[in-house]
Amino acid sequence: GAVVSQHPSRVICKSGTSVKIECRSLDFQATTMFWYRQFPKKSLMLMATSNEGSKATYEQGVEKDKFLINHASLTLSTLTVTSAHPEDSSFYICSASVYPGAYNEQFFGPGTRLTVL
């Protein structure tokens, strides 16, 4: 149980295009989903927290107009990188939880490798 999937697993796009990444909780309903970004040999940096049916809360320094997050249902959240540029190339990971305060029950997806040419 507690499986989180991400699609696509990797994507290559041209500069200026938009890319959508999906995060799904397959066997549980996630009231909260988190989006992280990982640079090579760096830690996972939290980008934003999304709760089903409400606007996402972005971390300081993260452009909300650049990284659009939609948490439309209890099993799906999407991250759209708008007008992608090479500096947006990174590994994006989502996590999902039923109770955000139950830290050891935050389940992670396998990640999406984005390469912007």
Place this chain on the structure above:
Amino acid sequence: DQQVKQNSPSLSVQEGRISILNCDYTNSMFDYFLWYKKYPAEGPTFLISISSIKDKNEDGRFTVFLNKSAKHLSLHIVPSQPGDSAVYFCAAAGGTSYGKLTFGQGTILTVHP
């Protein structure tokens, strides 16, 4: 500002020996700490955690030690197995950021047969 640091990028250990992974933090508001294991092309999976009211938590081969005065925690794996080879992240939670985890940079553990 890196609030959680894992200063050793990599660690190599012989099978059967002890692996000790270290993590330091700076934010005194953190009150819950976790260790995650990550294989390539997979997301992190939860391994073990510890609350700040404890100084040790044990689960099978895995033990986490917390030294609050030094703001330091460590993960001990005994005995180490080749299947333990992965990237290990420590993470911290607490303070006003409900649900938020702050991660270290990760340590690549390689266990040689």
